[in-house]
Amino acid sequence: MTSSTSLTTTSDTGSGHRSEESDGVRWAAGIWVIVVVFAVITAWWSHHVGIPLRDPDGKMFRGRLLSAVVLLAVLSVLEAAWRGWRTKRPQASLPRLVRGLPAVWRARWTNRRLALALAGLVAYHAVYICYRNLKSWDAFNTVRDQQMLRWDRDLFGGHSPAVLLHDLLGTHAWAYVLVVVYKAFTYLVPLSVMGSLAFVPRIREAYVFLASSLWVWVLGVGSYYLIPTLGPFASAPREFAGLPHTSITSTQAEYLAQRAHLLADPSASDAFASISAFASLHVGFTCMVLFMMLYYRRRWLSVALTVYLVLVMIATVYLGWHFVSDVGAGVVLAGLAVLLGRLTVYPRWHRGDMPTG
Template sequence: MDQLIAPESPSTSVPSEASSRWLSGPLRLWAVVALFTALGVARSLQVGVPFRDPGGAYFVGRLELTAAIFAGCVLAEAVLRAGLPLSPSRTWRLIREKWTPARLAWSWVALLAYHVTYLVYHNLKSWNDLRDPHDQWLLDVDRALFFGHSPAVLLHDLLGEHAAAWTLFVWYETFPTLVVIAFPACVALATRLKDAYACIAAFVWVWMLGTGTYYLIPTLGPFHSAPQEFAGLPHMPIQDTQARYMQQWDNLRAAPHADDAFAQVAAFASLHVGVAAVIMGVLWWHRLRLATAVMAVFVAGTMVATVYLGWHFFVDDLAGLAIAALAWTLGPLTVGVRRRPVRVS
């Protein structure tokens, strides 16, 4: 298994990272998040709709879930480091050595920056659905790229519309679970706290850049704008989800000030692809080559699934890859991290 050099020991990492140079990274990250939040407030005032967190799905509930996953990752890492035979006292000692109060606090400063970004992202995404969609243009672009053919129809013809449909449905639906585990894990498992900040900054940027693309080209997706292309697929829960999203879209546009008015449908760019590619970047950042290759396969399969199931145009997936690459350029720069950890075998 790949291992990373730990340039800071638990006893010396906090003082060095508490220096003014270290503090500039978290401050710059929060400055970016504050600017994004200010844009959200401006849009909220423009449309006259307050920020919402339906059922705690995007902030309160997510914080609780993150805390549980974070704690699980901390415990799992300590157990693995303690080795066999299992020793609760050794495990607890390793946890206390790494997780000083200062490191724990700075870790949650990063995680809270992510959660604020995620809440603002979902509200901006909802308010963008008040704008008229421009799906036809992307339908035309996709057909031009595939010489007059629909990429979704080509995939249906190539893969079939039964076993492949269910396989790609399951593949697509693994994304939410992967995301909720990935970002707390990248903080909890990082040897260097600055690497945790570089990864969280990349996550923050991909959500913000994705929001920008939604506003650049508001779209709903091929399942709505070209439904005939997906009529041959078996009925799966995904069609129910798509119908629910369109009902939310209709409700929001009919009564945007209603307490339950909240929509979550957008195509350009694909953040299933973008965020999955950022997770691949986390593995790349830590020089975990095999895991990076496995995640690259997952990203490729996600690209196929988004088009096959009608969630996205092919150009949405290309845009998702582009914003992931940009997020990994801006993330480390934002927090002032110049080099990846050194790997040893």
């Protein structure tokens, strides 16, 4: 990880840093414009389908928001400890570092930065709950899986890309490896969002990541409605019958049951679907994080994320979650999300605003 970027050259306590934070309300407003517009669209579509906004067991907004605040607090303390050790290590002793930790933490976490970070988290989770409800209501659209299956086979000379991967990698050891890779995404999302707020010195630059992540969810649910699909595991189940039974298998069956329950009884308070394939947001969000690490000039994190992204792409097709077309669409979506995220926070694009190596 390099330390020579403009992100790290601005002092946490310098006048430039403080003036940027004091101007935060103006440039952070773009985030809330996204929230308000997306909430209005969600409310309108909720009225259209006749289903109220739902937060099953409070897990998608209240639970996630609380967990996010706790994670941000932990990461901010770890960042302060690292920063304190890095600046005092020639004469550092553990007791001295511990005693100085509150001052080091407070040097970055001014009241304004705290307010901007917490407001950003509320905005992020407001967009996420809207995204999940819109994704659920996608179940009422006519699926186009057969078209996607044809596209995939046309790309691979009449063969199923999933079957080709099964033949190449086998259907035992690699199945378990790719299950772990796929499920790791659950941790990548909160760690990357909260990590950007905690570790990026300038809160405005952290907001670029936050805005980009919002655009992933907004563009992602738009792509679901553009081409409604369930995924190869649902539309071509025989291709995955040779894979071992894993937690992924159970989750896929659960998602189909949830969708059937919603379609059978939309008024049920627990009716909520979680399945849509195009585009792959496992790929889209992971690729967005990679693009942001390149933007921040984090070389080693970029290398690690590139490896992980390739494995995620393989896993989504191998396990039957996505068509190859979904993977390509996820990459395009990520690039567009980062572009829109940057423009959301920096509406007037100047070359000098970009992090420099």
